[in-house]
Amino acid sequence: MTKNILIFKGSPRERGNSAVLAEQAAAGARQAGAQVEIIYLHNLDIQPCSACDLCVENGGCVIEDDMAPIYPKLAAADAIILATPVYWFTFSAQLKLCIDRWYGFHANQWREVSHKRFGILLTYGDTDLETSGGINAIHTFETMCRFLKSEIVGVVHGSLSDVGDAAQHPELLQQAYELGQQLASGREMN
Ligand SMILES: Cc1cc2nc3c(=O)[nH]c(=O)nc-3n(C[C@H](O)[C@H](O)[C@H](O)COP(=O)(O)O)c2cc1C
Known part of the structure; x- marks a missing residue:
């Protein structure tokens, strides 16, 4: 069956x-036959979760903004790829705003966003996972996936600073491509 993959930039x-x-x-996921949608978060109007808890009564989030069309896409996704720079020793605020709003699935015990397969793509300016703080982002994603009864299939990460740096690292490009393929095919990472 065709896999449905949602990628957040x-x-x-x-x-x-x-x-x-x-x-x-x-590209890897499409090559392996998946249907892929990429969502570039920065231009979207995604308000922070207001903790109103109306999602519990309402069955979904009551805030009317650009998260509304993302909820059904999250629910329909077999796999979700989170691509983020490390900002201040964890993942970006753009991604945090979006993930906080997954609280809108509260009414149904987060079922719509559970039992997914995840891929993580992480870039940072410092030399390694520890000093960059990338490790904190990974730890959060791991805790989140445990809570959501989901699995992290693979993490691709690298020390990259300026726009254009990634293109100089064919090994990272290859790893990202293969992660996309693995998420599309249901195969596990080695
Ligand atoms: C606001 C801001 C905060 C950053 N914080 C960190 C950090 O805590 N640790 C780190 O290693 N790099 C940090 N960086 C560097 C970025 O993680 C790095 O340039 C990354 O490759 C950017 O990814 P992008 O090209 O996808 O935006 C920061 C950059 C910015 C703009």
């Missing part, structure tokens, strides 16, 4: 490093 830089990895993952 969490950087404001539309052609930045995490975005390039996201495009690679999309």
